[in-house]
Amino acid sequence: MDIDVLGTLAVRHKGVSITPTAPKPRQVLALLALRAGQVVAVGALSEELWGSKPPRSSRATLQTYILQLRELITAALENGPGDDAGKRCQAKDVLLTVPGGYLLKGGDGTSDVREFERLAGSGYRAMDAEDYPQAARLLREALELWTGPALADVHTGPHLQTEVKRLEESRLCALDQRVEADLRLGRHRELLAELTVLVNRYPTHESLCGQYMLALYRSGRRGEALDAYQRLRATLVRTLGLEPSPALAKLQRSILMSGPDTLTARPTTGVSVAPVG
Template sequence: MDIDVLGTLAVRLDGVSITPTAPKPRQVLALLALRSGQVVPVGVLAEELWGSKPPRSARATLQTYILQLRELISAALENGAGDGAGRRCQAKDVLLTVPGGYLLKGGEGVSDVREFERLAGCGYRAMDAEDYPQAARLLREALGLWTGPALADVHTGPQLRTEAKRLEESRLCALDQRVDADLRLGRHRELLAELTVLVNQYPMHESLCAQYMLALYRSGRRGEALDAYQRLRAALVRAMGLEPSPALAKLQRSLLMSGPETVPARPAMSGTAAPVG
């Protein structure tokens, strides 16, 4: 089974789509696919579909959605997929009813989430080893698996919203490290267009702002780098009553007062924004 969630939802069994078109069965499949190989309790599925107040018919309705998914699985299995022991595989062997919930068996297929996490992990290790060309390549490959926001075409309840947020945080972390690797390789001019878009998309993301400031400064545009700091500061103060973190404020001061040789290659952004006043 191949599972794609980093963009639109696509689940294929033996190359045949088993992704339903109806919204609620899509939600059920998305949650089962994200947790393939794990038992998803009935209560978790009910919360995803109906929030904290499921209808009295929730269990029966959920069973209907499971049957609809099994019908799609059965259609995909008509080409005679087996279980490796000569027995014809059935839908209930792929989407199992287990005590307390359901389990989707992903088998040895491809999951774009697992592949993203594998490539990103290799990229982080390359960063730790200061192998910046390898890190940039691996992280760029990992990010290339994303074709849009996670679960872009799925209506999300509380469970899937949490999963989508987790995946987006993972994407931003990989993006931050890939930009860092490119900066360390002297690619500041090539990064400017991308970072311009990113700081507009994430106006209070301090790490991206720091990278944008460095790319501008190294491109001979110190005034614009200082303007970027002021825009982020104004956004933080207006939205949360916070000042930029000490690390970002230190970078701003270094751009104001230092020569190019003393501006850090990449500021440590471990600090958090500080309250105003």
């Protein structure tokens, strides 16, 4: 089973797509695929599809969706490559009914989420070892697996929304560390266009703002770096009633008082913010 969710949903068995076109069966498959190899409770699937007030027919309707998925799996088993043993495999052996729920077997297929996590993890270890070229390469490869927002073409209920949020946080963390690695390698000017987009997309993200300020200052644009800090501060105060963190305020003071060669770091990822006085 090959599973792609970092963009549009694509699930293939033996190279043949088993991704349905109808919205609700796609939701069911998406949740099963994200939790491949794990039991997904009937209650969780019902809540995903209909929220806290499912219709009386919800269990029967869910069974219909499972049947539709098994029909797609059957077609993949019949039309895909494989030996005689593979041909004898049935859809119910791939999408199992188990006590309390359903389980989709991932087998030894590919998963873009699993590959992303592997590459990102290796990139973080390279960062810890101060191997910035390796870290930048690995994290860039991890981020290239994303072709758009996670499950971009799937309607998401409460369970998928949680999964999407988790994946997007992981993506943002990897992005933050890849930018940090590039800054450590002196790629300030190359980063400016990308960081300009990012700070507008995430206007309260202090780490990205700090990276942007540092890239601007090292590119000889001191005034713009200070303006970026003031924009972030105004946004935090207006929307959250918070001041920038001490780490970011320290970077601002360093830009005011120091030469560019002395600014070699930026605020750590995930710095906290303090309430306005």
